Amino acid sequence: MHKPLFHRLVSKDVETEEVDPHSVGGGLLSAERDAIQGAAQTRVEQFTAGRVCSRLALARLGVAATTPIERGEDRAPIWPRGFIGSITHTDTWCAAAVARLGELRSLGIDLESATPLKEALWRRVCTPDEREWLRELPDAGRMGKVLFSAKEAVYKCQYPLTSQFLGFHAVQVEIGDGSFRAVFRQEVGEFKPGHEMTGRYLVEDGFVATACELRA
Numbered sequence: 001m002h003k004p005l006f007h008r009l010v011s012k013d014v015e016t017e018e019v020d021p022h023s024v025g026g027g028l029l030s031a032e033r034d035a036i037q038g039a040a041q042t043r044v045e046q047f048t049a050g051r052v053c054s055r056l057a058l059a060r061l062g063v064a065a066t067t068p069i070e071r072g073e074d075r076a077p078i079w080p081r082g083f084i085g086s087i088t089h090t091d092t093w094c095a096a097a098v099a100r101l102g103e104l105r106s107l108g109i110d111l112e113s114a115t116p117l118k119e120a121l122w123r124r125v126c127t128p129d130e131r132e133w134l135r136e137l138p139d140a141g142r143m144g145k146v147l148f149s150a151k152e153a154v155y156k157c158q159y160p161l162t163s164q165f166l167g168f169h170a171v172q173v174e175i176g177d178g179s180f181r182a183v184f185r186q187e188v189g190e191f192k193p194g195h196e197m198t199g200r201y202l203v204e205d206g207f208v209a210t211a212c213e214l215r216a
């Protein structure tokens with residue numbers, strides 16, 4: 001059992017819930033089951049944990065526990081009308097974060113194991129400036145993983161607003177002390193080059209966790 005991470009990364013408008021996917025024995029609603037038909041056991045556990053966490057968090061915002069969170073053709077969750085959220089999982093931990101659409105426009109969270117980002121992946125994940133920054137750090141691999149996770153959180157945050165896939169070089173991330181700033185390098189839907197999104201991160205208990213929010 002790990003300590004919850006994400007409540008420390010989000011604003012007061014966001015409800016979070018976290019669980020070990022192995023400990024969730026069922027809990028999918030019938031409308032959610034098709035999405036996971038025939039999938040491997042680990043994947044079923046992760047998908048189920050994401051839905052269960054989301055439902056528990058949404059219940060605190062007044063959403064009925066019988067409301068399904070279906071999956072779109074693009075694999076993104078379809079949140080109940082008037083709500084937004086984000087789901088993330090690793091093999092051993094799962095989290096969901098949700099909010100009312102009136103408080104936030106969008107939200108993205110990501111969880112990764114805190115193992116170093118392999119140098120072979122730096123070029124694919126990082127812009128030249130990011131690589132230059134990483135090379136000067138004593139714990140470059142770990143901070144590379146924070147960069148990677150921040151980009152995944154930004155991706156999940158922008159997607160509901162743009163419906164667009166983003167390559168890893170589409171944004172450049174600057175990591176601060178517990179926070180990050182992501183600057184768009186290309187136009188993506190409403191986001192022009194230079195547009196900034198900010199987020200928070202922590203590295204704890206073998207995980208890198210990141211979150212980013214767009215205020216309404």
Ligand SMILES: CC(C)(COP(=O)(O)OP(=O)(O)OC[C@H]1O[C@@H](n2cnc3c(N)ncnc32)[C@H](O)[C@@H]1OP(=O)(O)O)[C@@H](O)C(=O)NCCC(=O)NCCS
Nearest residue numbers: 047050075076087088089151152155156159166167168171
């Ligand atoms: C979709 C993606 C973000 C998932 O991230 P991941 O680290 O592999 O996996 P996570 O466990 O953190 O997240 C998976 C969850 O993300 C959610 N998700 C999937 N597609 C999504 C999308 N387009 N938008 C928002 N959320 C999405 C789902 O809830 C999924 O869980 P579920 O299938 O159980 O419901 C990732 O695989 C991806 O395609 N990234 C695109 C490339 C990228 O990140 N570029 C960076 C640009 S700056």
